[in-house]
Amino acid sequence: MPTDPSIRLDALETLDAIDRHGSFAAAAAALYRVPSAVSYTISQLESELGVAVFDRSGHRAVLTPAGRLLLDEGRRILTATQELGSAVRRLADRWEPQLRVAIDATMPPSAFWPLVASFTARHPRIDLVLREEVLAGSWEALIEDRVELAVGVTEPPAHEGIRRAPLGTLSFVFCCAPGHPLAAAQTPIDDETIRAHRALVVADSARHFNERSGNLLDGQPRLTVSGMRTKIEAIERGLGVGYCPAGWVAEAVAAGRLVELETVRTPEPRPTWVLWRRGDRGRALIWLIDALTESARAN
Amino acid sequence: MPTDPSIRLDALETLDAIDRHGSFAAAAAALYRVPSAVSYTISQLESELGVAVFDRSGHRAVLTPAGRLLLDEGRRILTATQELGSAVRRLADRWEPQLRVAIDATMPPSAFWPLVASFTARHPRIDLVLREEVLAGSWEALIEDRVELAVGVTEPPAHEGIRRAPLGTLSFVFCCAPGHPLAAAQTPIDDETIRAHRALVVADSARHFNERSGNLLDGQPRLTVSGMRTKIEAIERGLGVGYCPAGWVAEAVAAGRLVELETVRTPEPRPTWVLWRRGDRGRALIWLIDALTESARAN
DNA sequence: CAGTTTCGTTCAAATTATTTGATCGACTAT
DNA sequence: ATAGTCGATCAAATAATTTGAACGAAACTG
Known part of the structure; x- marks a missing residue:
């Protein structure tokens, strides 16, 4: 049961014009239409809606409360419609929304x-x-x-x-906090030495297939977090160690918040x-x- | 410069009907219209928009990406318009939105x-x-x-x-926490005794005229909070004392989280x-x- | 206070827009 | 093959809007 639209956009445009220009006559002029056409559009709207949009008891027509609601909300609909029009045109021109x-x-x-x-x-x-x-x-x-x-x-x-x-x-740098035991270890650090300390791991965000794994050494205790920022903060706080993307830690290493360590099995840049x-x-x-x-x- | 609406609601209704019924012909039947009228509406829409809404290269017309966007967003506009219509009608019937x-x-x-x-x-x-x-x-x-x-x-x-x-x-009850010094005082408690303890006060939320004041005893230290719930929690935690609406504290008093105290100047119920x-x-x-x-x- | 302008409505006529119904070619399913 | 369905097109019929003229009411103007 597709309700036929009791409100038409051109009626809303007309209503808007009346409000903005102050009278039916001025709106008609602005719309390049004759005043009676504006009257017609509005009375059409009112009869479809079954509601008085203007109070005509005085000399000039004045919006009823219902008319005010119609105007205010109608303007949203008008702009939404224009936005939609231009979004559709842009999409047709291959600009995705x-x-x-x-x-x-x-x-x-x-x-x-x-x-x-x-x-x-x-x-x-x-x-x-x-x-x-x-x-x-x-x-x-x-x-x-x-x-x-x-x-x-x-x-x-x-x-x-x-x-x-x-x-x-992407190159990786093995990091720990300045106060972490590994910071004092002999370099290059081998896997066995690393394995004694907790590794910080960023959890895979894949929902279904988790076929890949990070730079993990088996048997090493882990602390898994959900983002690179958290991982690095955790390392800074001495909660663990791990390989980090060079771009993420350069600033912290330069500032002395992290220590970069040479390892035996440094991962190749990828x-x-x-x-x-x-x-x-x-x-x-x-x-x-x-x-x-x-x-x-x-x- | 009131841009005339390149999208008309009845075109969106037609588009919706085509999508829901699967073909121009079925939509026409559902709209009690002849297929060519549906064709006309859609080509009107397309030429005003300057965008192909349907791809007619195959046997059946199929929505273009732009058409899909128009349909999806257009449906929002349709329902918004219907909602507006009924809100306006309700308001005219004196049901405020x-x-x-x-x-x-x-x-x-x-x-x-x-x-x-x-x-x-x-x-x-x-x-x-x-x-x-x-x-x-x-x-x-x-x-x-x-x-x-x-x-x-x-x-x-x-x-x-x-x-x-x-x-x-509204009747007020003077309350403090069970562990508060006043809980052990001799009743009825007089103003001077009360004045030795911090009073919990709810800040007046008036922005301009603050002519009224609560049940305050001058010279008493205050802790001002911004809501009754906070005031009562603060009293429960022993941070102060004060008169509270009976309805707000009955449960806490019954549960022993607050103690109700008789005072010399008990405020009249208002x-x-x-x-x-x-x-x-x-x-x-x-x-x-x-x-x-x-x-x-x-x- | 009379004259003038502005307001918004109404109505018939003119103009536009939509709908119809018939016809067509293209494609599908049997 | 052969209906049957799909959607486009076109002229004719129908419906909707716009116009222009006329009108009464209210608000200015001097």
Whole structure:
């Protein structure tokens, strides 16, 4: 039972014009219409609604309380409709209304935030949704259509329908707090020495497949946290040790809040990637991929 | 420059019908219209928008991404419009869309919450906004048009344009924590004895005129808090003493968390009132006043 | 106070917009 | 193959809106 709309947008436009110009006549002039046409539109609206929108008992018509409600809320509807119109037009022009991005927890914040700033400055109408993901999380979010772009993924599995571009390199630094026992140990530190201390681990944010594991040495006690920021804070507080992305800890090491230690089995620097699904990329996605890989090439 | 609306609601209705019934033809049948009329509406929409809403390259028309966005967001606009229509009709029928109520902090919660529950059950479409106010706060909120109703006010000043109905009586009980020194004092306690201990005071929530004061004894150290609940918790924790509305402390006294003490100058029970502005009362307001005063008469 | 302007309504006529119904070509399912 | 369904198109019919002229009521104007 599709209720036919008792309120029509052009009636709301007319109502708005009457309010803004002060009278039916002035509204008519502003709308390039004759006053009787405005009268007609409003009385049409009133009879469909079954409600008096104007009180005509005096000389000039004045809004009733119901009319005031209709006007105030109607204006929201009008702007929402115009917004929708332009969002649809932009989408047809391949500018997506929203872009969802998974950012791998290893991505140093300093590398990504400036890009976010210039994105939002350049594309103010596009909603940007950022999710921090860990290990397989970004990959899964991309595969499962929860994001359009995954940034900073290492060693992505080959997969039909996923494209990628190189972003940069991720190197790890083994860290502990200055007061931690390992800070005084003989370097390079071997696995067995490390294994005696609690390791800080960032939990994989993948919901379904947890096939990957981090830099873990078996039998080592763990403290698992849910984000890189928390992991580093925990290490700073001496709660454990671990390999951290170089970009995340450079400042803390320079400030003396963390100590960088050479280890026997230092992990190789790994290439990181930007990933997206094959198929029609919107312009905002293209812009972001370009900006990411360009800043990568510049380095 | 009133942009004429490129999107019309009946086009959105048609779009919705096509999506729900699966084809132009089925939508036409559902709308009691001929298929070509549906075609006409949609191509009208598309040409005004300058965007293809359907992809007609295959046998059946299928929504483009832009069309999908238009449909999804358009549905919101449709329901918002219908809601607006019925809100306007209800308002014309004197059912206000929103009712704002100031509740004096002395009102025992047990007296008011059941009423709120039955209000929301009976009037699900009416937004109820409750604000707790202290001393002159309710009065001021009413005078300044920030609420339609003030509940539980004591000794309202006479004022042109404010109506009232009796609600009940408010009696005060002097309380302290079981471990507080006053708990062991000789009763009835006189003012001088009280004055040696910190008084808990609820801050007046009036913004402009603070003409009223509570049950204060001069020279007494105070601890001022911003709500009755906080005041009572503070007394329970032994942070001070004070007169409290009987309805607020009965349970704590019964449970032994508070001690009720007889004092020399026990305040008289005061009548409390329900207040509203003279003039057109909406039906929800009338309902609430009736319910409040009826439950008052029952006691 | 009379004259003038502005207000908003009403009505028939003119103009526009939508709906109909018939027809068509393309594709599906039997 | 052969209905049957889908959606587009077009002229004609119908419906809705806009116009323009006329009107009464109220508010200015001098």
